[in-house]
Amino acid sequence: MTEPLRPDPTFHPSPRLAMEAEPEHLCYTALLSPDRSRPDAIAVVDVDPGSRKYGQVLTKVDLPNKGDELHHFGWNACSSALSPLTGHAFLQRRYLIVPGMRSSRIHVYDTQPDPARPKLVKTIEPDEILRKTGYSRPHTVHCGPEGIYVSTLGGAGPDGTQGPPGIFIMDCQTFEVLGRWEIDRGPQKLHYDFWWNLPRDYMVSSEWALPPQFENGIVPEDLLGNKYGHALHFWDLRDRKHVQTIDLGANHQMALEVRPAHEPTSEYGFVGVVVDTTNLEGSIWTWYRENGKFHARKTITIPPEPAKADVLPPLLKGFGAVPPLVSDIDLSLDDKHLYVACWGTGELRRYDVSDPMEPKQTGSVRVGGIVQHAPHANGKPFGGGPQMIEISRDAKRVYFTNSLYSSWDTQFYPEGIPGVQAMCNANGGFALDKEFYVDFGAGYGAHQVRLQGGDCSTDSFCYPSA
Template identity: 85%
Template sequence: MTHTLRPDPTFYPSPRLAMEAEPEHLCYTALLSPDRSRPDALAVVDLDPASPKYGSVLHRVDLPHKGDELHHFGWNACSSALSPLSGHAFLQRRYLIVPGMRSSRMYVFDTQPDPTQPRLVKTIEPDEILRKTGYSRPHTVHCGPEGIYVSTLGGRGADGTQGPPGIFLMDCQTFEVLGRWEIDRGPQERHYDFWWNLPRDYMVSSEWALPPQFENGIVPEDLLANRYGHALHFWNLRERRHVQSIDLGANHQMSLEIRPAHDPSREYGFVGVVVDTTNLEASVWTWYRENGKFHARKTATIPPEPAPADQLPPLLKGFGAVPPLVSDIDLSLDDKHLYVACWGTGELRQYDVSDPMKPELAGSVRIGGIARHEPHPTGRAFGGGPQMIEISRDGKRVYFTNSLYSTWDAQFYPDGIAGVQAMCKVNGSMDLDREFFVEFGADYGAHQVRLQGGDCSTDSYCYSSA
């Protein structure tokens, strides 16, 4: 591991300084084989409008195994390394840590010396993760001041239900699995996403499902019986201790992406809820801390859209409507705009969250959708709907892909979802970019996107914007 003599120039003390950085030139996109007939892959996409290869795949690295189901990968290090509590200020944003959610295997890619040609340099086998942590199904990777944090969705046993899932830590230089993060987990039994406020010393985590509830597709009986996750958990970060739970209500099924304010002086954030089983609507909640206690309030709702049964997959025919199915949310670095992916209805929404308690719908684009099948402005087909979102540091470009999880894709979009990455330009209004439309083909679903130099869901900041 080579050390620089100063912090990586893509580490930024504050969100505002990150916004002033040069635009991204590349991104890395996780591709998965929907039927597991071929290995998953990592694609490198050209994002430079001045390049003759703009919007095309520059390189693809196929993994050595089949059936990994790549998901939410991240960097070995990011702006959190500038924490005054960190001994790691001279790391580089160099390695991509890529979890296989179905296989429980993890991969480490080196993006140097040529960022367009990432190389697989380490494979972490599932038995190592299980032996050292008791966890399986690694899901989300975040770079913290002292190491790499990985959330999981399963425990021990063939079906991952022996013991609760949680978070484990990896060394950010050797990539050794160190062990469980939690010292006192309290009542937390399910997991999904997590984020933190470093100076304020707390973590927030959310809940999706246990492996039998997602690996072979959504389980309608469990959904209608409100057996998916519906709570937020709050933790003391330094003490690694559970301090509070907030149940959003059993009807608010699947509390997924956690997006805290980027400015660490602001003690609030957002979480997206996939579906309300009483009315099929989706919602966004604002959580916040006041007088030492955490609270959460539903601040935006998105209604289902009626549709004739012949336009619906078998799963939804009895409902006569398409639920929005909010699968991802992402917050711009200035904490002003929250983007909400409605994977079911095929809509990407932009909310003005200048007042986090009163999100106001500020923009919307339509593409894909279970019933609408809205094409791209170029006329090209877009299967699925907006799913994983990634915002450029300057807030002017919002990239998104269209696959949620292979077995769920097949249930909600039985015709298949050919992997696509598209982009909206934000300049007062939000509009789909006609020039940018990356097709990965019918053999691949497209999931997480990571922008070169960091983006709005990779980095956490230790200093407020001046």
Template identity: 80%
Template sequence: MLETLRPDPTFHPSARLAMEAEAEHIAYTVLLSPDQSRPDALVTVDVDPTSKTYGTVLHRLDMPHRGDEFHHFGWNACSSALSPLSGHPFLQRRYLIIPGIRSSRIYIVDTQPNPREPRLIKTIEPEEVFRKTGYSRPHTVHCGPEGIYISTLGGAGKDGTEGPPGVFILDCETFEIRGRWEIERGPQKLHYDFWWNLPRDYMVSSEWGLPPQFENGLVAQDLLAGKYGHSVHFWDLRDRKHVQAIDLGANHQMALEVRPAHDPVREYGFLGVVVDTTNLEGSIWTWYRENGQFHIRKTATIPPEPADAAQLPALLKGFGAVPPLISDIDLSLDDRFLYVACWGTGELRQYDVTDPMKPALAGSVRIGGIVQQAGHPNGKPFGGGPQMTEVSRDGKRVYFTNSLYSSWDAQFYPDGVPGAQVMCNVGANGGIELDPAFHIDFGPDYAAHQIRLQGGDCSTDSFCYPSA
């Protein structure tokens, strides 16, 4: 009985203590079938360099349906359970919550008793999501102190445009949908990512677009007309109300990933913007709070790379250049290095953000890319470019996959994006290098998206206590 009254050992009060924990041995990666000819899947990957099966797929769990389009997923519980406000301090980091962004179906997968062979235990059908929340297209999953938060990209109706998308709560023990999170929404009409600073009691959310703007590919007319998301929103977490919105300008299209500092003492965070329509550059922004007000500033830009129109897909031929297309960012647990995935140019950048207002380029690797099409160090080709990025707790390894979204993959990489997962080793003082011994080819029938690491990672956990 006493064993059940102790917090999960993978929960850590502070980011610094999480960095000292045992390294990950396995990773969980979601695969999707771009042509919907087979079910999407969850694979278990061996990431232990001392193992004889290092860098291979240990197990694949196929889902019972087709057409889900796996994208982001997360844990049922994490270090946020150690919050003084938590009603669930003795949960385990055990279940993976996997939404289908296209089907609005949600799968609950149990990683016990054998973490290498997880099993499906529950399916939440889309009709239940629609009925209890009025939302559709579930996207980002975060474990909070009192439940599982899931953001959505669609509102009600068949095409998800009848009302705004938002966030809903899933019970972290029964996996029953409780309902919408928002009490006072304010001006928020689009959604994408969200995260928070728990002790400071605020949440940040971002914007992509409504389902007709992404499900069948990028809508160029909407992009050039500034109709994709270009604002960030700040919320009172406990009162569940909108407190402030900042518009970045309609030229800054698709304000996507938000990454707050892991140490809750630090009231700042980072935002990645996919493209500036005036010059095709991507950008990194730093938000911060000062005297009770939130502010945001563009702190780094990444220029497009000139290219012959003959080398470009139809969507880009008229521009004569490849935009970086910042599709993901991730922050190391010590808040020192920010990783920026440039899916279009095929570059993963590492910035030293010790001064969050002055990111300094510290490392870079090239692989894939619309024009460059750089191969892996082992000589194998790499379709797509660096995309969903996950950093190990100790900050020494950076894993990434190569698919953005099936219909967008086809537009930007018409030759295909066979699923792959690779890894970079990180230098003690910065710098990154692709590991020649780690390259997983999931084959032409699957695309690969988000990665979760056993025991937690840098885009999973939120911490309630300062690092000593």
């Protein structure tokens, strides 16, 4: 008797069931070459506390070309494949979709049969993406019920400004680029992150900048002129139609990561804003739907920290302070804790968001920072500050890296940012794990982390928790 086909066991109907699943044993970390002198790479790290190689790099897989600038890669499939609308019931969370933000090239890596040794199985060149979509600079990957969604930061032309950026879809089995996702794109002219609530049938997206505003570093005149992104956009997911814009105010520059509540019955989420140009604050906003309309309210502010000009990089000398620079946020699967990376001040904050309109800070870890240069809890140096965050499914471990974007790293941390991955234990208290410190060396920056079996910033769920 043949074994019947079954869904991938790493797909979970509800967030609560995902939290009860087996913990991660491996993670995949994007490494980039800051000076583009060598290829970027994917590092496979042992995250099993019971392993003899805990906290060590098991494999480092080099990309075939130089200058890709890896950023937010993701899985080909996740728990959204359990949606009753999907035609792919037997997909596997097997392939890593790895976009090069600077090269506009996408690599597909197979993590089977040996998850510790991913193999390159397909390369999609930028001319194919441009020809089929009109987009360039692929950025964020999300797996949806019917395919792979990829957001972009650029349009056509050498500098990516001929036409607005947007989202395109890839086939989740052949990895062919199918075309633009948007049918009615509305007024959105900038792009950054996106995510959705599948049963509630909406998508939310955010804004950063066009390529000339980030590829060679932050443009101070544009920042002070409030020319970076500062709005949220809401979409009808099934109709692929823009339905509403919420402008957070031009002074709230760079509305980046969007984190919807994981529970599909909830219609709210969070977005992080890098800096308020009137006072250098960072902020978190809670967005929610009420009576058919979306609203947003600032619910967390994080102040800058005073500093003498002689210890500040040239970009900040005139301000006499270090802005927190909120570069990433992440929400635990139980929707209880929001983690906020303050890349400028070198702080990782934890908030209780059980009431999403009244967050309460419940923890803080200091490591790195433009002025403080706080060492790791084990005494080792930590360049940069907490940047990309990834939370384990059971909400007990919070992994993070320290590089933002190569040209921005140089502006804010002229001394360089050797790539490091660290982890906080969040099982009760909140503190750095002294034993977990992955040093990738001065030749690499460390960015996105993906966990074996799924994590809190990739999975979307179809069914309510019991």
